[in-house]
Amino acid sequence: MGVETGVMGASPHRLIVMLYQGARQAIAQARMHVQQGNVSGRGEAIGKAIQIVESGLQQSLNLEVGGEIAQRLNALYGYMSRRLLEANIKESEAMLVEVDGLLATLEEAWIGIAPEIARMAAQPAAESMR
Template structure:
């Protein structure tokens, strides 16, 4: 391995490590509200990546990106719901997250861009409302 290639490989690992530390630091200092916003951002980024891979015909990468979005929706957003405190709103969100998960599965199985688009729109609607709640709380 040449010195240049070695430095480039090291630099790539270093940049990845730096990014992970940045994400870890951000999550450790974030409020619960900010953590949910980060989950929405991550799910939406994964869906955008899935769309790019779907359009390019990269099936494996599309599947990985959709799996990441599903993981965030199911094990992040849905798992964070508290039906005892959230009542009917939490139950409705749980149903909506389940529907979004089914859309993502259909998008993956059938290369269905419309299902992917619909999942992204629904997540953006919820994320937008969530961000508005955070802005209102910060002002009041």
């Protein structure tokens, strides 16, 4: 299954997981390029990670409805973008590792709420059968 097919058939929950995974893959590539001294490859991979964080994860937030959690995630995504930019400028693998760790924690938490989402989705269906 191609990425486009996966995106088209994915639930909103799954799309966020895919964004976390894509950003982490881009960071892994950037780390490899830092180690190899590949400046253009590093810049391209970090640019991709920043784009996923800003245009994917940050843009998916509903700041009006999401309350404090959405506000905090927005601030965290902004921090990640700045750290990624700084990692590119300073050729810092440590900064890439830091952002990857933050994304890994969020991805794990997001995956952990999947059973709760499924339960909530099933609940209205069960109630309508009564």
